[in-house]
Amino acid sequence: MSARVLVGVKRVIDYAVKIRVKPDKTGVVTDGVKHSMNPFCEIAIEEAVRLKEKKLIKEVIAVSCGPQQSQETIRTALAMGADRGIHVDVSGKDYENLGPLQVSKILAALAKKEDVRLIILGKQGTFASQVDFQEDSLKVEREIDGGLETIKIKMPAVVTADLRLNEPRYATLPNIMKAKKKKIDTVKPSDLGVDLSSQLEVLSVEEPSQRQAGVKVETVEDLIKKLRDSGRI
Amino acid sequence: MMIQKSFHLFRSICKKWKKCHLVMPSCSFTKIGCFHHDLVKWSSARYFHHNQRWQAETPRSHSTSLHRFPFAMVTEHDIDFFEKLLPRQAITDPDVLESYNVDWLKSVKGSSKLLLRPQTTEEISHILRYCNERNLAVCPQGGNTGLVGGSVPVFDEIILSTSLMNKVLSFDTVSGVLVCQAGCVLEDLNSFVEENGFAMPLDLGAKGSCQIGGNVSTNAGGLRLLRYGSLRGTVLGLEVVLANGKVLNLLSSLRKDNTGYDVKQLFIGSEGTLGVITAVSILCPCKPKAVNVAFLGCSTIQQLLQTFRCCKGMLGEILSAFEFLDSACMQLLQNHLKLTNPITESPFYILIETSGSNANHDEEKLHNFLQHAMNTALITDGTMAKEDSKIKALWMLRERITEALLHDGYTYKYDISVPVEHIYQAVQDMRVQLRDQAKSVVGYGHLGDGNLHLNITSPFYDSALHSLIEPFIYEWTAKHHGSISAEHGLGLKKRNYIHYSKPAEAVYIMSHLKNMLDPKKILNPYKTLPDYIS
Numbered sequence: 001m002s003a004r005v006l007v008g009v010k011r012v013i014d015y016a017v018k019i020r021v022k023p024d025k026t027g028v029v030t031d032g033v034k035h036s037m038n039p040f041c042e043i044a045i046e047e048a049v050r051l052k053e054k055k056l057i058k059e060v061i062a063v064s065c066g067p068q069q070s071q072e073t074i075r076t077a078l079a080m081g082a083d084r085g086i087h088v089d090v091s092g093k094d095y096e097n098l099g100p101l102q103v104s105k106i107l108a109a110l111a112k113k114e115d116v117r118l119i120i121l122g123k124q125g126t127f128a129s130q131v132d133f134q135e136d137s138l139k140v141e142r143e144i145d146g147g148l149e150t151i152k153i154k155m156p157a158v159v160t161a162d163l164r165l166n167e168p169r170y171a172t173l174p175n176i177m178k179a180k181k182k183k184i185d186t187v188k189p190s191d192l193g194v195d196l197s198s199q200l201e202v203l204s205v206e207e208p209s210q211r212q213a214g215v216k217v218e219t220v221e222d223l224i225k226k227l228r229d230s231g232r233i
Numbered sequence: 234m235m236i237q238k239s240f241h242l243f244r245s246i247c248k249k250w251k252k253c254h255l256v257m258p259s260c261s262f263t264k265i266g267c268f269h270h271d272l273v274k275w276s277s278a279r280y281f282h283h284n285q286r287w288q289a290e291t292p293r294s295h296s297t298s299l300h301r302f303p304f305a306m307v308t309e310h311d312i313d314f315f316e317k318l319l320p321r322q323a324i325t326d327p328d329v330l331e332s333y334n335v336d337w338l339k340s341v342k343g344s345s346k347l348l349l350r351p352q353t354t355e356e357i358s359h360i361l362r363y364c365n366e367r368n369l370a371v372c373p374q375g376g377n378t379g380l381v382g383g384s385v386p387v388f389d390e391i392i393l394s395t396s397l398m399n400k401v402l403s404f405d406t407v408s409g410v411l412v413c414q415a416g417c418v419l420e421d422l423n424s425f426v427e428e429n430g431f432a433m434p435l436d437l438g439a440k441g442s443c444q445i446g447g448n449v450s451t452n453a454g455g456l457r458l459l460r461y462g463s464l465r466g467t468v469l470g471l472e473v474v475l476a477n478g479k480v481l482n483l484l485s486s487l488r489k490d491n492t493g494y495d496v497k498q499l500f501i502g503s504e505g506t507l508g509v510i511t512a513v514s515i516l517c518p519c520k521p522k523a524v525n526v527a528f529l530g531c532s533t534i535q536q537l538l539q540t541f542r543c544c545k546g547m548l549g550e551i552l553s554a555f556e557f558l559d560s561a562c563m564q565l566l567q568n569h570l571k572l573t574n575p576i577t578e579s580p581f582y583i584l585i586e587t588s589g590s591n592a593n594h595d596e597e598k599l600h601n602f603l604q605h606a607m608n609t610a611l612i613t614d615g616t617m618a619k620e621d622s623k624i625k626a627l628w629m630l631r632e633r634i635t636e637a638l639l640h641d642g643y644t645y646k647y648d649i650s651v652p653v654e655h656i657y658q659a660v661q662d663m664r665v666q667l668r669d670q671a672k673s674v675v676g677y678g679h680l681g682d683g684n685l686h687l688n689i690t691s692p693f694y695d696s697a698l699h700s701l702i703e704p705f706i707y708e709w710t711a712k713h714h715g716s717i718s719a720e721h722g723l724g725l726k727k728r729n730y731i732h733y734s735k736p737a738e739a740v741y742i743m744s745h746l747k748n749m750l751d752p753k754k755i756l757n758p759y760k761t762l763p764d765y766i767s
Contacts, residue, residue, distance in 0.1 A: 016621035036620035170575035170616040170623075173529075173603055 003057045003117035003155070005048045007082065008107060009041040009064050010122070011073040025204040027096070037073045040122025042080070042168040043161040047131060048120050049081035050166065056133040057118070059083045063110060065103055067091040071184055078179035079171035085184035086110065090196070094189075097198040102189075109192035117155045129164040301388045302758055304370040307347050311367065315349055318359055322350040322397065333392050336385045337378050337439075338644070341725060343386030345372065352397045354472060354480055354511040360393065361509065361755075362478025370755050373505040375447025376418065378439035380646055383504050383724025384447070387759045393509065395446050401425060402512065409517040410469060410486040415446025415510045431517040434461035438632040446510045452502030454720030456631075459681040460553040460588065461518055464501055470514035471497045476751035486514050499746065504722050505757040507750045521553070521588030523595045526624045527603060529615035530579030534657045537581050540611045541653070541680060544585060547602040551595050554586035555681035556631045559660065562675045563630075569640035570633055575626075576614040583612075583680070584631050592619070634677055634686075642672055642690040645702055649710045650719035653683040659709060660687055666705055670698050684719040707733045722761070729763045740766070 013019060014034040022029055037045075048060040062077035064070040065088040074085035088106055090098055111119060118138070129148070130141035138157055141150045143164070171179075189196050217223045227233045315323035324330065325347055334343045351357050364371050372390040386392060398416035405411075406429045413422060420440040423433045437443060437455040447453075449471065452464050461467060470485040483497045500508050531537045541555060560580050566572045576582075589595040599617065606612045618624050638644045649659060660676035667674060671689045678686040687706065691698050710717050711733040718727050718734075731740055744766040747754070 014621045016625055034619075034621050036622065039622075167573065170528075172576055173607055173612075173615040173617070176617065177604065177607075 004059045004061060004114060005051065005057050006061050006063055006107065006111055006114065006116040006119045007041070007044050007048045007077065008103075008119070008121045009045060009062050009073050009077050010038045011035050011064060011066055011070045012038045015039060021205055021207050025206060026202065027205050035069065035073075037076050038122050039168075040161055040163075041073075041077075043163065043165050044120040044122050045077050045080050045082060046166045046168040047161055049169075051131075051133055052081065052083075054133075061086060061114060061116070063088065063107065065090050065098060065106055065189075067095055074184050075179055076171060078182045078184075079176045080169060081175065082182075084182055086114075087184055087186045088192075089186050089188055094196050097200075098196070099198055099200055102194065102196050102198065105194045106189060106192060109194055110187075111156065113192065117157075119156075119158045121158065121160045123160050123162050129162050131159060131165070299387070299759060299764070302370070302754065304390075304755065304758075305368045307369060307389065307391065311363075311369065312347065314363060315347070315360070318363075319349060319351055319356060322352070324348040324350070330392075333374065333377070333394065334385055336380075336382050338380060338639070338646075341382040341385060341387075343372070343388065343390065343392075345386040345389055345392045348392045348394060350394045350397045354398075354474060357393070357474045357509055357511055358478045358480050360478075361474055361476060364391065364755055365477045365753055368753055368755065370758050371509075372757055373450070373509045375416065375444035375450075376439065376442040378443045379447070379451060379724060380648075380721045381718070381724030381726045383451070383722060383757070383760050387725060390758065395444060395509075395511070398446075398511065399444075404429065405486065406431075408486070408488075409519065410514060411517050412470075412484065412486060412512065412514045413445060414512050415449075416444050419443050419445060419448060426517050427520055430520050432520040434467040434516065434518055435464065438635060445513050445515070449501055449513055450503060450505050450510050451722045452720070454679070454682065454684065456554050456556065456679070458679065459555060464515075465498060467516050468497070468501060468513060469516055471500055471510055472512035473497075473500050473508040473510050475508045476753065476756050480511075481508065484512055484514050488516070499750075502722070504724060504761045506747060506761045507756065509756070519590075521590065523587075523589050523592035523619070524553075524624060525587045525595055525599050525617060525619045526627045527583075527585045527599060527615055527617040528575055528627045528630065529583045529585070529603075529606070529612045530576050531581040531583060531611070532579060532613055534581065536611050537583065537657075537680070538654060540583060540606055543606060543611060544602060547605065548585070548587055548598055551587040551589040551598060552585070552681075553588040554584065556584040556678065557680040558582050558584075558631060558634060558677035559657075559675060561673055562634050562637075562677050565637040565641055565673065565675065566630060566633065569637045572630060572633070575616045575630075579613055582630070584627060631677070634675070638673075638675070638688050638690060642692045643694045645689040645691075645699065646721075647687040647689075647702075647706050647717075648678075648684070648719050648721040649687065649706070649715050649717060650682065650684045651710065651713045651715035653680065655713050655715075656680060656683060656685050658713075659685055659706070662709060663687060663689070663702070663706065667698070667701055670695075670701065682719070704730075704733075710734070725760050728759075728761055731763050 012035060013030065014036045017034050020029045045062065051057045052060050060082040062074050062082040062085045064074050071087050074087055078085055107119060129143050132139040137152050137154050139150060139152050140159060141148055143162060215226065217226060312323065312325060330345060330348055333348050334345055349360060351360060361371065370390040371393050372386040373393045374384050375395050377384045395416035398414035399418065400414050401417065402412040402414065404426065409431050411422065411426060419433060422445060426433060434457065435448065435453060435455045436457045437453060449464055449468055454463065469487060470483050472484045473481045475481055500510060531540060537557060544552060544555065560578065563574055563582060567574065587595050587599055603615065603617065618627055657676055660674060664674050671691055673690045675688050676685055678684045689702060707717050707730050716734045717730050723731060740763065743762060747762060
């Protein structure tokens, strides 16, 4: 198979870190906070690398849109087995306004440019829990509310990865060393002919309201009294 | 009414047991447990059944010829006094008492009928003064995570819990000195000081439950001793209540104070037998800005030791932990806890942690070291992490071994320190000694401190296996001039083996100190010092 696979990897705040909202409510605190690859993107990379190990595809390209630090995330993808990386350089105000619409335009442009048959992303749309590669099409098993659904789709296609798709490998030292030598190309969104202007404006970001403590009552009379006092009945 | 009944029942059982003891001098602790069975059945049998496996029989070594000292018994009058002193915190409910009477390993069980939970130092002072006058034995208890049976009563000692004394008294954000009550949970303290850019100088697997007072009174070691030193250096001051109720205020926050003998050092590591620690003043280091963890595989012990030497040379100033585990441990983690091995199978695994102030510098140093180790074939494989989530995942492979062992069967735990070049010899010699009698024989620990945790498991307690293990392990340790208890302390289980690691003159001085500070021996009796002292 001479297919190429494009995998989107995103640099996000590490899921073990406690998120704090900025005092001016314009967003969350990112300075000095530990970042790492989105765990679902790890699953996507793992799936792509497994397909390559099974010799079903030729090349895995890892893509990340963001500032300079996104290159670290691409390096991690390379250490896990991706062949080369593309860093779409978006920084500053453009990065803050980067929404799903802009990213999808970028990925579509890249897919055309690199002649990609399959794009694997972290979970957001369809939830694939098993992917079977066939000659010209893909058999995907996905989890839906009622159970499991198996569909056959033609390529080029976009597949998103769910938790149960696989368990991502740890990047071992020999691979980490090799990854240092793999190529990462940098492109600008304008090179791809993508307009980054956003239709959305963030008004404010707030923490979810604190859970109110429950109150224990001793008798039914107490309960009725409390309900009356708070205007519920 | 119920309480009187229980005391009569209890007294009659004690009489029965005392008789029994005179007839069978080698009566083990759990044989006592059998009589307590009646008491337990009456109070609450659920825990007993659940842990029937571990309860089969507690080893002889715990209590050869152990009998209850002639302390007074708790009476209704005493309970009245405590209820007045500590409204709602003088507890006699047997369901509540169940968990306080048993240690974390579920290997020893006491039969205390009274639990006290004071909130201030004054309350503890009143309690001890009263108990001293009345000749009532007291078992101080913190998080109850100790591994040598030192935190639970042996008979009916009153349990004195510091769990409600969990206030931080002060924290100096310039010097990093934290002053807090003894009942503060270690993990909570760590979160608290982290907000100001500091970290606690010690870290152990039990951090979610252990309390700082208990840590200090057992001189806990842990995973960061390599970097920050022992509590004997980081504890700046203590507030201790003595056996007669006097409050000894040595709670200074001074880094340097050479005025007379350093009395607080007596209480650090005394396991609650010389005084009850009520407040601690401790020096916290700055929280490292950059933490990296590497998990490596080695094929031989020689390579393991070489890697350690190389690591100290290339990473010395940023090294904050150097732990090891063997392939038997990895098997247990995979079988019982379903954790994955991040690298290829190896006979030995190393976990290295670096902590520093500059991420780029540290990563470069670590990369250089790892490249060197790989090129010289010191290590066969490895992985590294700098993200919080991955770091936690790698640490779990070391921190959860104790848990995996619990699932494997009855565990015989040994914690020895020897010169680092002999560290794994104990495991190999033990495997030869036991041949196939044991289910698993594993070794892991703080290689950087020369501290081995040797653990053996069998499906149920097996006294024949136990006699093969002890005193072999203690003699082996003594032969290599090591310590038979590197960090776990002596507690109940190892009190009679002190002579393997300390000369008679030292034990003699210890007994004098005990007589001076606690002449009635009411503080945590039957623990730490050998039976022949009393």
